[in-house]
Amino acid sequence: MDLRRRGTVFEPPSIRGVTPDSHDDESIGTDSHPVASGYFSNKLKKRAWAAENDEPPPRIRGQSESKDQEEVRQGLSRFTPQMMPSKVRPGETVKVQHSSPWRSFTKQFTLSLEDSVTIATRKGGLFVAVREFSGPDADQKVNMLQRVRKDNPTNLLAFLECFSFEGSHFAVFEHEIIRGEKLAVTLSHYALIQNDITESQLAFILRQILDGLKYLASIGFEHSALTCKNILISTEGSIRIAGQECCQKLESKRGPVRDIRGVGYVAMELMHKDAKYEGPIKVRDVSRWPLDSEAVKFLLLTATACSIEELEKRGPLLDTYSNPARM
Template structure:
């Protein structure tokens, strides 16, 4: 993807800022105002490493870079506009059905498994920086902060984060003691696959291991998530 050595604001208009686990600019195309984008600005001593990481990560469940700009000692990356995060799903009234929970977790695990194969770790996964497209596709953001890991290190940060994400999706809050687990089993019985998966996140050593869990063995369909975007 070629870098354009000009101000992004020649072709884009900055409309407002949005908190997606960190503030980003929501911009529209000056030639077609119906097209909106997420714009991130990078500067400082770690800019080069972040740019390399953006270039390195290529997976359907990570937000893709559409355009790149270099202007006045800063770098701008332009992404598809998605305004609904899992944090919005958590704060919306409906509770997820097990099939919907599985469809979300499967896509997150596919992305983390990809990172594992690339010897990378995201390190800061949470419900705020995981987006949901109108088509039901999970898109993880802030991949520029991913870090290299050695083969001798377990990928525990991302695996543990998936446990917290699953817990928040299931009961809409964290436990006060910081432990992974449910306090109310009325929606997800203690002997259900969802609760067993949640427990498995406390001992699993990789996303690949969690992908083999029986919760995800059924026909997982991302299309089941489309309606959630409308109510979040």
């Protein structure tokens, strides 16, 4: 099933689920639509190659002539807002502002990820994602976001600001990491729109996920609801784990077992393009993923490991990508 929409002269191809908001008095800014499959695939291949060889990957003949890739490059270069630092620095608490978020931000469009989010901008700033929390557990969710955000870990989606207005909380998260690099799709979308993922790409993604989960465990929490739907991937291959409001306190007598099993199910979805988050963790296509491959060895290890450190020590798939500086 092809989820792509042909790009226009102003924007790259996108996935269904992006809905522009209508404004009579405001212009619709250029959004960060998800991009074509070849773009993500080649980005990750280039970065994985650099991690392994410390040199540029070989150029594929005809690759530069790809029409979709050229559209993506043109689309991303047409709108590059000035980078604006977050108001909140690492170690600072995100304070709740009792006002409407739309006095500070301009709505641009809505994006259907795991939940519907509003992508917005502040004049001269980067794109951000705004999620609304309402109901009796809204305060609890914001409190958890504040606790997790304390040290501003790299592979968790950055919680930037919070507003309280008309009975709801509006949490503001990063959407554009740096100028031009946007968190375009979830891993669920990524698994569907690209060609079969390579072992190097899989390792590159899983390494970043484990780094985020390792941070949570270090402060006594586990995500507890990890799926491809709440993990975002940027146009440059950067990973951000969302859904931190679901985090739960780790039981003292065990490690983050639910998160480790979650990593296994995430790997299964990426390897087989099929979401299955219950039942045994196993390889379902041995012709595509031989039983003696490092990817399968790692996958099976997630079914029994009790700590992230055990995955790191016994999972040779991750060896090449153990140094974050080389990613």
